[in-house]
Amino acid sequence: MTETCLNFAIAGCGRIAQRHARHIQNVGRLGAVCDNVEYKAAELGGQYEVPYFASIDDMLASCSEEIDVLVICTPNGLHARHTIKSFRAGCHVLCEKPMAISVQDCNDMIQAGENAGRQLFLVKQNRYNPPVVAVKKLLESGDLGRVYSAHLNCFWNRNAAYYKDNWKGTRELDGGCLYTQFSHFIDLLYWMVGDVKDAFAVTGNYCHQGMIDFEDAGSALLRFYNGAIGNVNFTINSYQKNMEGSLTLFCEKGTLKIGGQYLNELEYQNLEGKPISGLPGGQPANEYGQYQGSMSNHDKVYENVVDVLHNGGIISYGAFEGLKTVEIIDKIYSAAAHASNV
Numbered sequence: 001m002t003e004t005c006l007n008f009a010i011a012g013c014g015r016i017a018q019r020h021a022r023h024i025q026n027v028g029r030l031g032a033v034c035d036n037v038e039y040k041a042a043e044l045g046g047q048y049e050v051p052y053f054a055s056i057d058d059m060l061a062s063c064s065e066e067i068d069v070l071v072i073c074t075p076n077g078l079h080a081r082h083t084i085k086s087f088r089a090g091c092h093v094l095c096e097k098p099m100a101i102s103v104q105d106c107n108d109m110i111q112a113g114e115n116a117g118r119q120l121f122l123v124k125q126n127r128y129n130p131p132v133v134a135v136k137k138l139l140e141s142g143d144l145g146r147v148y149s150a151h152l153n154c155f156w157n158r159n160a161a162y163y164k165d166n167w168k169g170t171r172e173l174d175g176g177c178l179y180t181q182f183s184h185f186i187d188l189l190y191w192m193v194g195d196v197k198d199a200f201a202v203t204g205n206y207c208h209q210g211m212i213d214f215e216d217a218g219s220a221l222l223r224f225y226n227g228a229i230g231n232v233n234f235t236i237n238s239y240q241k242n243m244e245g246s247l248t249l250f251c252e253k254g255t256l257k258i259g260g261q262y263l264n265e266l267e268y269q270n271l272e273g274k275p276i277s278g279l280p281g282g283q284p285a286n287e288y289g290q291y292q293g294s295m296s297n298h299d300k301v302y303e304n305v306v307d308v309l310h311n312g313g314i315i316s317y318g319a320f321e322g323l324k325t326v327e328i329i330d331k332i333y334s335a336a337a338h339a340s341n342v
Contacts, residue, residue, distance in 0.1 A: 006309060007031045007066055009091075011056045011082050012073035013040040016096060020071050021048055023302045031066055034059040056082050064089035069121075069305060072096060076180060077173035080105035087116040094121040094305060098183040099322030101175030103330055106323040113319065121305050121315060122322040125297035126184040127191065130279040131258045131266040135249070138256075139192060143273050145252025147228045150193045154182045154234035155243040156261075160211055169212035176214045178329045182234055185245060187325045188263060192249065193230060196328045198223040201336040207237055220332045232332065 006028035010017050013035035021044060024030045034053040035041040045052030053059040056074075060067075070086040072079055072095040080100045086093045093113070099122055100106045113120045126132060138144045158181065167173040174180050190196070203218035217235035224230065238244075246259035246267070254271035269275055300316075307313030 004310065005029055006068045006306060008069045008071055008094075009033065009059060009063060009067045010044070010071045010073055011035075011059070011086075012075070012096075013037075013044040013052075014073060017044060017071075017073040019296065019298055020073060023298045024071075026299065027302045027306050028068075032059050032063045056085060060085060060089040060091075064091065067091045068309070069094055075167040075173040076101050076175050077167075077170075080109050083109045083120065084112040087112045087118050087120075090116065090118070092119045092121070092305075092309065094123065094301070095322075096123045097187075098175070098179045098329075099319070099326055101179050101326070103323070103327055106319070106326050110319045110323065119308060119315065120319040120322075121301070121308070122317050122319065123298065123301055124184060124187050124317045124321075124325075125301055126188060126263055127317065128297035128300045129258075129262075129264050130281070131276070132188060132263060134266070134276045134279060135256055135258060136192065138254075138271075138273075138276075139251075144249070144254050144256075144271070147193050147226070148250045148252065149228055150189060150222075150224075150230035150250075151248045152185055152189050152230065152232045152234075153244055153246045153248075154185050154232070155238045156181055156236050156245070157238045157241050157243075158208075158216075158236040160208075163208070163211045169208075169214075171213040174212075174214075176329075176333060177216065177218070177234060177236055178332060181236060183325055183329065185234075185247070185263065186232070186328050187321070188247060189230065189232070190321070190324050190328060192247065193228055194224050194226045195324060196222050196331055197225045199328075199331040199335040200339070201332045202339050203333075203336040215336070218332070218336060220335065222332075 008024045008030050009032040011034050030048050032051045033041050033044045034056050038054045041052035070091040072082050074082050083093045163169040199220050199222050201220035203215035205216050208216040220232040222230040242261045245263050248257040257268040259265050259267035304316045308315055
């Protein structure tokens with residue numbers, strides 16, 4: 001560790017905060033943590049022998065001058081509020097997914113960062129999955145030609161225990177399956193194919209009545225600005241465990257399917273050019289006891305933070321792209337709301 005290492009603090013001491021704390025130790029120093037459930041803050045603070053606080057306001061009041069980067073791991077609906085407070089206190093921000101659960105909140109976060117002259121980093125670690133990287137390179141090089149259509153399947157399980165006695169499942173703080181479970185997948189659809197012009201969607205709640213304020217399954221038909229079409233089929237009703245997270249691309253010069261449970265396997269390819277081969281093994285999925293989340297590539301996220309702030313590097317996933325993911329999700333939900341009222 002050098003004198004110029006970055007000082008981090010964490011807001012929100014849930015399960016994902018544990019992963020952030022471990023990676024922080026590899027690139028800098030953890031200086032403080034906070035959570036409104038004070039025992040969670042005390043546990044994480046005690047584990048790393050750093051001060052802990054019961055609110056982000058108390059932490060910023062005490063430590064803001066010592067914090068280079070504040071890591072936001074709080075509920076989705078608080079991301080904007082906590083990011084803006086951090087910017088105003090002079091910190092850079094690394095925000096967990098999703099960026100926010102409204103387009104307006106994303107705009108406010110971007111504006112606050114610009115006003116403060118601080119960087120907003122976002123966690124979209126699935127972009128680093130080896131098959132995702134390989135297919136993106138083929139798209140950028142033109143080796144796949146034009147994308148005709150894209151088909152995203154998100155088939156996971158979230159049971160009653162997942163939603164018991166916490167913020168998950170509430171419209172105000174969770175926002176919906178596409179925000180909490182599948183924003184990584186929507187991001188990759190945007191990254192691979194482009195921005196969405198129109199969405200037509202239906203959603204329903206089939207087996208989580210009384211547990212959540214929103215849908216547990218849905219289907220959307222998309223039209224992209226570049227002329228491609230696509231669909232998104234998603235559910236958290238896969239029996240007992242996660243089944244699949246996949247993206248299939250039908251292109252002018254080939255067809256590919258990135259699959260597995262977490263977009264971590266190249267399941268199919270038939271290409272005009274040289275096939276993809278020799279992919280390195282990916283990281284394991286995030287483990288959360290009874291369920292798993294997306295792939296764990298947080299080490300690469302932190303490497304990018306250090307590269308940008310110490311070496312003048314380029315942000316690998318910035319606020320504009322985070323906004324675009326939220327815009328697409330908003331279009332799908334708005335279309336589903338319209339369909340339910342017809």
